[in-house]
Amino acid sequence: MAERPHAIEAVPVRHPWRWVFAVLIVLIVANAIWSVATEAQLEWSVIGEYLFSEQIFNGIGLTLVLTVIAMTMGVVLGVVLAVMWLSPNPLASGASWFYIWIFRGTPVLVQLLFWGFLGAVYPHVSIGVPFGGPELLGGSSNELITPFMAAIFGLGFNEAAYMAEIVRAGITSVDEGQEEAAAALGMSRMKTMRRIVLPQAMRVIIPPTGNETISMLKTSSLVSVIAVSDLLYQARLIYSRNYNTIELLIVASLWYLFFTSILTIIQYYLERYYNRGSRREPPPSRIEHFVKNFLPRHDRSATEPLPPRSGDSK
């Protein structure tokens, strides 16, 4: 065998424009920070005082609980609706179509108000024999549908309509050969869906679901219209007393930003998990990507010897 050739030592491609833009961006950001710090009439102490206050924490707790429950409801119901939509049963797909038509076609704010004021139309709700038969379970709407329940219903049922569309797109993205292979092995439609199709659809479903969750975290602030004391509601309560409006909005925003950042990180790892098997190597993380494409490569690979070529199988 011939001697191993030297590793290639090429001068990497330079990207001068990246540096120009970088300098520009640093200047703009620095100026913004400087102006906020020196000119804006903000009472920084108020932000510090309320950022970790109990009242704000209560609001955060409620916002998170609302987001988690509404998203869970949205995902579960969304999967059911998507499977119904794609089912050969025309009644099921029709019902799914109708649901999505209603809940996606009206503003979520209207839906929240509707659930919030349901008591005005239906003072009494019950489960029992239909068409006025004996009732098994029932009570006054205002007791059963508390503002919290109304918020869950409003956000969750609305989210399900959007999730159904996302899940449907995911399911249809999976190669038909997969269903066929599972069917040929004797797997039922339901097992095929659960074990073969949905896990593959996840790759398409996860990124927009991450967006939906982030969006839900913020959309949940609408529930203050039906007097549910979420993060924004608490912030508004406080500034209605002390008039530090902007400061408290900043407090709320900082927390929204904090949680959306966490969600973004979770989303990244979920995507990577559901991408397994579809690529030969996991994608680089955001930071790796940045380092690779921005900083000039004093290439490690140029100084280190080439790794041995991975032999073909066996």
Added chain:
Amino acid sequence: MSAAAVTPMVDADRVHKRFGRNEVLRGITLSVAPGEVMCLLGPSGSGKSTFLRCINHLERVDAGELRVDGELVGYREASGKIYEQKESEVARDRSHIGMVFQRFNLFPHKTALGNVIEAPMMVLNLSRTEATDRGRALLDRVGLLDRCDAYPAQLSGGQQQRVAIARALAMEPKLMLFDEPTSALDPELVGDVLAVMRQLVDDGMTMVVVTHEIGFAREAGDQLVFMDEGVVVEQGDPREVIASPQHERTKAFLSKVL
């Protein structure tokens, strides 16, 4: 043993199938005895895949009778009437028939072993340990035990197809269907897959193989069926048909693939 005494594994009697106005199968009559290997040949579009898919009811037969191991495919006979099978009955019948696809159709989110043990666990309700034992033995049999933790994307086409064969065998089928199992492979990978199939032939598996591998048909096949435009043009002993085809269309086709 007289031919009439054993129930054929596959018994097709004037099978018809149409897609819309396109009649794809126009009266297929053939029979595969247990342990026999039938090779199906024919030009593109002649209905080979469609017929194969009818055997495990991935396509529904419109007219004629198709039986596997004596039972009607897709229907149930009771007191002189014919009922459509329920989904669970169709699934149960399919679980006894293995199928290997041209494009492998491995589950990309599962490892080689995961692919093989999925149906035994989900359909036969084997425990994970039982299924894993069976799966590893099968991967060993197709020469891929060392790759059992690899995902399909990390395997070559030939390796993927061998995993697909192991996956089908894991259900311990009584009949194996192959739809051009080597057509999507680079020439140097075809041999590995054919070797696994030959081994199956030696083990006495009943097989229906759609293939353009004339060598395989000649050496491993018990019967050769040449199809064109939805009908059986010629059938018989592979060596004879290949050496001296009787029909013009068979001659024309063989001269192209040989």
